[in-house]
Amino acid sequence: MFSELPQSVQEAGTINVASNVEYPPFESFDTDGTTIVGIDRDIADELENQLGVTLEFNNIAFDAIIPGLDSGRYDMAMSAMSDTVERQKQVDFVDYFSAGGGIMTGTANAESIKTLDDLCGKAVGIVKGTTEDADAAEQSAECEAAGKDPLKVTVFAGQNQAVLALQSARTDAFLVDSTSGSVIAAGSKGQLVQGPRYQDLAFGIVFPKESDQLTEAVQLAMGEIKANGAYDRILADYDMADHSVDDFPINGVTE
Structure with a gap:
């Protein structure tokens, strides 16, 4: 070829x-x-x-x-x-x-944060320039439209920084592709949980x-x-x- x-x-x-x-x-x-x-x-x-x-x-x-x-x-x-x-x-x-996009959390938040609607008022990490960046902005607007607090979004330059912020409880959740998130969660020694996809x-x-x-x-x-x-x-x-x-x-x- x-x-x-x-x-x-x-x-x-x-x-x-x-x-x-x-x-x-x-x-x-x-x-x-x-x-x-x-x-x-x-x-x-x-x-x-x-x-x-x-x-x-x-x-x-x-x-x-x-x-x-x-x-x-x-x-x-x-x-x-x-x-x-x-x-x-x-x-x-x-x-x-x-x-597909997914929500990663620490084990303490795994039961209370399972959907995008659960993120209202929460500290959420995203990586700059990803589709999850736009997803967070859209969900934040939906939270406000429903009379709830918007997402408290922190934008990270790379995925490693976003994961560290989640592990240190500086954020409550991290919006990340579910495929990569599953690999990271599996290697976190029980610290992190990757939830189901919220989109394809x-x-x-x-x-x-x-x-x-x-x-x-x-x-x-x-x-x-x-x-x-x-x-x-x-x-x-x-x-x-x-x-x-x-x-x-x-x-x-x-x-």
């Missing part, structure tokens, strides 16, 4: 990938502090096999990903980013994972607008790693088989 790539990528031999590397099981640093591991890195390895070029990950803040793509600094992004109609105004997506989402590999040739080449390569079994094997390796998809639409989210 090398010939399907833009000439500039063929000549460079490298695709520069933006990623916020603190989002297990999608991307995180291994115990050596430098090696990137996770679903996205494993998929990237398979994409390398199909496309014949290197996918080089660059660790940046989540809210810097879209500006970095728009400026041309990065060719694409793999960072468990939700495909939304609003984001499609700035970037394009190849959807590859079925996910699709994660996508992200591309700058006017980058149709690269977008379509990656979409084609994703189809190949689905056909050869690698995609489903990777998700199964992380106990995420129930989040797999059958095809990989471009900008598949329409509402």
Whole structure:
């Protein structure tokens, strides 16, 4: 599939990938502090096999990903980013994972905070630039409209800081993708609980607008790693088989 790539990528031999590397099981640093591991890195390895070029990950803040793509600094992004109609105004997506937003709490609040309505008046952490950022603002407005106290939102630059705030009881809840949240909660030694999804989402590999040739080449390569079994094997390796998809639409989210 090398010939399907833009000439500039063929000549460079490298695709520069933006990623916020603190989002297990999608991307995180291994115990050596430098090696990137996770679903996205494993998929990237398979994409390398199909496309014949290197996918080089660059660790940046989540809210810097879209500006970095728009400026041309990065060719694409793999960072468990939700495909939304609003984001499609700035970037394009190849959807590859079925996910959903969820509420993480400490064990003390697990029974009293289970839905978005339970967050009224509570201290809530979110990561800047995520879909949960918008969810928190929308829910806060709904609380006020119902005559209740709004959410007390704290915006964090990264997921690790948001988790630490929850563990230290500086926040009552953390709005986070339920997939990543489940992994974090499982490794918290009983400190944290990940509640059920409150919405369904699709994660996508992200591309700058006017980058149709690269977008379509990656979409084609994703189809190949689905056909050869690698995609489903990777998700199964992380106990995420129930989040797999059958095809990989471009900008598949329409509402």
